[in-house]
Amino acid sequence: MSGTFVGMPAFPEAAREAVADRTLRGNLRHATHTIRAKREKAVAEVSDWAELREAGRRIKDHTLRHLDRYLVQLEESVTAAGGTVHWAADAAEANRIVARLVAETGESEVVKVKSMATQEIGLNEALEAEGVRAYETDLAELIVQLGKDRPSHILVPAIHRNRGEIRDVFRREMGAWGRPAPEGLTDTPAELAEAARLHLREKFLRARVGISGANFMIAETGTLVVVESEGNGRMCLTLPETLISVVGIEKILPTWRDLEVFLQTLPRSSTAERMNPYTSMWTGTTDEDGPRAFHLVLLDNGRTDTLADEVGRQALRCIRCSACLNVCPVYERAGGHAYGSVYPGPIGAILSPQLRGTASGIDASLPYASSLCGACYEVCPVAIDIPEVLVRLRERVVEGGPVVRDGNRVVLRPAKGHAAERAAMRAARWAFARPGALRAGQRLASRTRRLHPRTLPGPGRAWSATRDLPAVPAEPFRDWWRRTRGGEEAE
Amino acid sequence: MSTRERILGRVRRALADVAPDDTPYERAVERAYAREHGRLDAVAAAGLLAGNLADYRARVHRCAEDGLPAVVGRLLAGRGARTVLVPDGLDPAWLADSDARRVPDLAASTPAELDRVDSVVTGCAVAIAETGTIVLDGGPGQGRRRITLVPDHHVCVVRVPDQVVTSVPLALERLDPTRPSTWISGPSATSDIELDRVEGVHGPRTLDVVLVGRPPGGGPR
Numbered sequence: 001m002s003g004t005f006v007g008m009p010a011f012p013e014a015a016r017e018a019v020a021d022r023t024l025r026g027n028l029r030h031a032t033h034t035i036r037a038k039r040e041k042a043v044a045e046v047s048d049w050a051e052l053r054e055a056g057r058r059i060k061d062h063t064l065r066h067l068d069r070y071l072v073q074l075e076e077s078v079t080a081a082g083g084t085v086h087w088a089a090d091a092a093e094a095n096r097i098v099a100r101l102v103a104e105t106g107e108s109e110v111v112k113v114k115s116m117a118t119q120e121i122g123l124n125e126a127l128e129a130e131g132v133r134a135y136e137t138d139l140a141e142l143i144v145q146l147g148k149d150r151p152s153h154i155l156v157p158a159i160h161r162n163r164g165e166i167r168d169v170f171r172r173e174m175g176a177w178g179r180p181a182p183e184g185l186t187d188t189p190a191e192l193a194e195a196a197r198l199h200l201r202e203k204f205l206r207a208r209v210g211i212s213g214a215n216f217m218i219a220e221t222g223t224l225v226v227v228e229s230e231g232n233g234r235m236c237l238t239l240p241e242t243l244i245s246v247v248g249i250e251k252i253l254p255t256w257r258d259l260e261v262f263l264q265t266l267p268r269s270s271t272a273e274r275m276n277p278y279t280s281m282w283t284g285t286t287d288e289d290g291p292r293a294f295h296l297v298l299l300d301n302g303r304t305d306t307l308a309d310e311v312g313r314q315a316l317r318c319i320r321c322s323a324c325l326n327v328c329p330v331y332e333r334a335g336g337h338a339y340g341s342v343y344p345g346p347i348g349a350i351l352s353p354q355l356r357g358t359a360s361g362i363d364a365s366l367p368y369a370s371s372l373c374g375a376c377y378e379v380c381p382v383a384i385d386i387p388e389v390l391v392r393l394r395e396r397v398v399e400g401g402p403v404v405r406d407g408n409r410v411v412l413r414p415a416k417g418h419a420a421e422r423a424a425m426r427a428a429r430w431a432f433a434r435p436g437a438l439r440a441g442q443r444l445a446s447r448t449r450r451l452h453p454r455t456l457p458g459p460g461r462a463w464s465a466t467r468d469l470p471a472v473p474a475e476p477f478r479d480w481w482r483r484t485r486g487g488e489e490a491e
Numbered sequence: 492m493s494t495r496e497r498i499l500g501r502v503r504r505a506l507a508d509v510a511p512d513d514t515p516y517e518r519a520v521e522r523a524y525a526r527e528h529g530r531l532d533a534v535a536a537a538g539l540l541a542g543n544l545a546d547y548r549a550r551v552h553r554c555a556e557d558g559l560p561a562v563v564g565r566l567l568a569g570r571g572a573r574t575v576l577v578p579d580g581l582d583p584a585w586l587a588d589s590d591a592r593r594v595p596d597l598a599a600s601t602p603a604e605l606d607r608v609d610s611v612v613t614g615c616a617v618a619i620a621e622t623g624t625i626v627l628d629g630g631p632g633q634g635r636r637r638i639t640l641v642p643d644h645h646v647c648v649v650r651v652p653d654q655v656v657t658s659v660p661l662a663l664e665r666l667d668p669t670r671p672s673t674w675i676s677g678p679s680a681t682s683d684i685e686l687d688r689v690e691g692v693h694g695p696r697t698l699d700v701v702l703v704g705r706p707p708g709g710g711p712r
């Protein structure tokens with residue numbers, strides 16, 4: 001996986017910096033607490049939540065189990081509907097394909113809908129190298145792009161910025177990218193949204209190439225679905241003449257009907273709404289309505305490697321709702337950047353090490369960026385047992401074993417004494433040295449997951465039998481408590 | 492070997508540990524969830540739709556069939572709309588009480604031209620009460636996707652009870668996947684600033700939904 005944050009320190013170092021940043025912690029705390037309460041309300045409105053969640057899990061598992069068949073079916077459906085399907089084994093290949101498709105249009109700028117897949121492959125940078133400017137059009141992505149920043153949340157990439165910081169970025173940077181921020185812009189959210197509307201409109205109106213991801217692809221019909229709030233998605237999907245969608249191969253659903261599950265669970269889990277403001281569905285191309293050319297780039301980039309692990313493959317069920325980030329006590333304190341990947345939080349801790357492997361310090365340490373409190377599992381609308389996968393990956397880092405990398409079966413050596421293990425150990429110490437982080441995990445979680453942090457269940461048992469998890473170092477904890485508690489209400 | 496073959500080969504090897512299973516899809520996934528969350532009669536469904544639309548800041552209006560031109564005329568005049576986009580197949584009677592200049596929905600129009608139009612009036616394909624959603628699928632009176640996006644004011648007419656369903660599953664049953672569709676739940680919004688919902692980003696900032704049907708007394712249509 002490219003598009004990673006090169007030279008990223010391992011999780012504990014990055015987290016330490018974040019925890020010391022009071023503004024950042026305040027912003028994260030405010031945002032995640034707001035959305036948590038709202039999500040609970042949105043979910044409670046639906047009497048059959050448990051059944052929807054179970055159906056979602058089964059649909060995804062079934063799809064993954066027959067993924068080859070559904071990929072072929074999807075390709076046929078999209079092609080029959082007038083689209084063109086491309087296959088990309090890794091980030092470099094996907095970027096090459098997109099760059100070529102853009103070059104064929106003769107355009108030197110594109111508008112983009114927020115998409116995790118294109119962030120994952122570092123598409124903007126790759127296009128830049130080919131002389132093509134990619135404009136992010138999602139408000140949060142715009143804030144990140146203008147601020148030369150990095151995304152820190154799946155759904156709200158600028159969650160680490162408060163309104164005052166956003167106003168400053170707009171005032172300072174918008175002029176260099178196009179229409180400057182209005183005179184006297186204040187930090188009220190409505191004015192900030194208006195500034196983004198004005199700034200981006202001229203780009204939408206002249207755009208000839210749009211680039212998107214997709215939340216779902218329907219094998220049976222060839223339909224793609226993009227779920228959004230602002231309307232920037234609709235702009236990019238309908239105004240340009242050429243549309244290029246880059247989508248991970250795991251985003252398939254077998255049938256049209258399957259949307260009835262995910263269009264109920266996704267909005268309530270992500271923005272805590274009964275329904276998000278806009279959802280676009282399209283099947284190939286339509287005469288005289290929307291783009292004349294549609295290209296679908298199917299992206300592997302580590303997904304088939306992830307599929308090969310019988311425990312870890314459940315991570316591919318993820319619908320990127322971000323509920324697990326919003327409830328995670330470690331994410332709330334460490335922030336998204338500490339995870340060193342476009343996928344932060346609990347899902348990032350299990351996805352990045354599987355997509356990229358655990359060779360680097362950051363990836364080896366990610367499985368430890370958790371207190372195993374289980375809140376992420378409780379809220380996950382496709383029931384991914386994130387703690388189970390974390391434990392599996394910890395065992396993998398420490399004991400080594402067979403894995404699949406780039407389609408080849410290889411045997412990882414145990415990381416003993418290795419830089420990766422040292423990073424991992426520091427991460428474990430970081431998580432366990434923070435009783436606040438442990439305690440803040442939702443109480444409901446402890447009912448289903450009674451975990452004492454000194455022993456690990458499942459595949460990790462072998463590991464914890466021979467090693468003690470690091471004990472809580474008294475001194476650093478007190479330091480941390482003094483540093484972080486002052487001025488903040490106790491939990 | 493092509494990348495396509497390579498990826499499909501990797502998928503098959505990755506699944507080598509999984510026992511074969513040829514259960515047809517209809518039986519492979521248990522669907523114990525509800526088709527709708529409580530059966531509602533037409534009046535209650537329209538009430539729920541109106542409540543949920545309003546909750547997400549759409550402006551909801553109700554009238555009988557013969558009152559529709561007056562309501563649409565008032566909404567356009569209230570915005571000071573001098574021009575209104577009119578999709579193919581829209582009942583001309585709906586606009587009888589408006590003197591805004593009609594702009595037809597044409598393939599040849601540029602986005603910049605659409606941006607200069609004040610309002611758009613459309614019908615819809617189906618509306619979902621439980622979520623406060625209207626769905627447009629480009630059918631008669633709905634137009635190209637972009638016409639309900641670029642202008643800043645959208646008036647959408649929903650026929651009650653024919654076009655109202657209670658739930659997402661029932662709405663999907665009515666829709667044709669081969670037609671491009673747009674699901675709209677309130678005006679454009681964002682949660683990107685401190686995870687708080689703010690209305691009004693790129694889509695129409697004002698969404699008027701007119702529920703048109705039998706008079707409240709319940710007489711024949």
Ligand code: SF4
Pocket residue numbers: 269317318319320321322323324325347376379380381382383384
């Ligand atoms: S892992 Fe589950 S909760 Fe987390 S983003 Fe994915 S689907 Fe949502």
